[in-house]
Amino acid sequence: MKIIITKDYEELSAKAAKVMLEVVKDNPYAVLGLATGTTPLGLYAHMIADHEKHGTSYAHIRTVNLDEYKGLAKTHPQSYAYFMRKNLFDGLGIDPENTNIENGMAADEAKECARYDALLEQLPRDLQLLGLGSNGHIAFNEPGTPFSSGTHVVTLAESTVKDNARLFDDISEVPRKAFTMGIKQIMQAKKILILASGANKADAVCKMVKGEVTEAVPASVLQLHPDCILIADREAAAKL
Numbered sequence: 523m524k525i526i527i528t529k530d531y532e533e534l535s536a537k538a539a540k541v542m543l544e545v546v547k548d549n550p551y552a553v554l555g556l557a558t559g560t561t562p563l564g565l566y567a568h569m570i571a572d573h574e575k576h577g578t579s580y581a582h583i584r585t586v587n588l589d590e591y592k593g594l595a596k597t598h599p600q601s602y603a604y605f606m607r608k609n610l611f612d613g614l615g616i617d618p619e620n621t622n623i624e625n626g627m628a629a630d631e632a633k634e635c636a637r638y639d640a641l642l643e644q645l646p647r648d649l650q651l652l653g654l655g656s657n658g659h660i661a662f663n664e665p666g667t668p669f670s671s672g673t674h675v676v677t678l679a680e681s682t683v684k685d686n687a688r689l690f691d692d693i694s695e696v697p698r699k700a701f702t703m704g705i706k707q708i709m710q711a712k713k714i715l716i717l718a719s720g721a722n723k724a725d726a727v728c729k730m731v732k733g734e735v736t737e738a739v740p741a742s743v744l745q746l747h748p749d750c751i752l753i754a755d756r757e758a759a760a761k762l
């Protein structure tokens with residue numbers, strides 16, 4: 523794993539944008555695996571600023587997202603589909619037809635997971651962007667998820683519900699279940715870019731980088747990826 527430590531969140535976002543834009547400029551038909559959460563917001567702002575200033579084209583870029591809350595429609599303001607439109611896709615002018623995310627409203631879970639698995643087979647990711655859960659999760663693959671997993675429905679860890687409650691009016695509104703891309707599929711990406719910011723990620727960063735590769739710390743699997751870059755700010759890297 524290549525590790526880049528930055529002085530702050532702004533530098534993290536700028537460095538992440540450099541990695542992302544290299545992929546997009548190299549291959550205008552690239553498939554990007556994208557993530558939600560607060561961490562990638564700075565990167566997304568840089569991508570939009572670059573698109574506006576330099577006209578970097580997203581006309582042929584296709585995207586696949588990691589995860590979606592179960593029970594939230596794509597129009598729901600807390601859904602990840604809505605988050606992506608608002609924070610990235612609208613700003614880049616990406617055709618919604620070229621974007622993919624699990625359908626949180628799918629009545630048949632197994633069928634929806636199979637649909638997403640098939641889609642991921644057809645869309646090998648040139649770059650997979652990841653955030654890091656404070657408990658070491660990637661996407662919504664919580665501790666204990668087999669490394670061989672494909673798309674599945676998870677019951678969120680209590681710590682994840684608490685972490686994500688800040689984005690809802692009340693913790694009772696946080697969905698307890700979600701669809702998530704599996705670890706096997708995350709590892710299939712040609713390149714992985716994982717971002718971590720803030721002191722509450724320091725333990726998870728340390729375990730991911732220096733700890734044993736174990737399903738108890740899902741992000742530790744990234745030690746096995748041939749082209750994974752971690753960009754962490756000083757606070758998140760404090761225990762390395």
Ligand code: GLP
Nearest residue numbers: 558559560561653654655661662
């Ligand atoms: C959620 C998402 C993850 C994300 C994590 C960290 O649980 N499913 O994909 O990485 O939150 O979020 P944040 O960047 O807000 O700390």
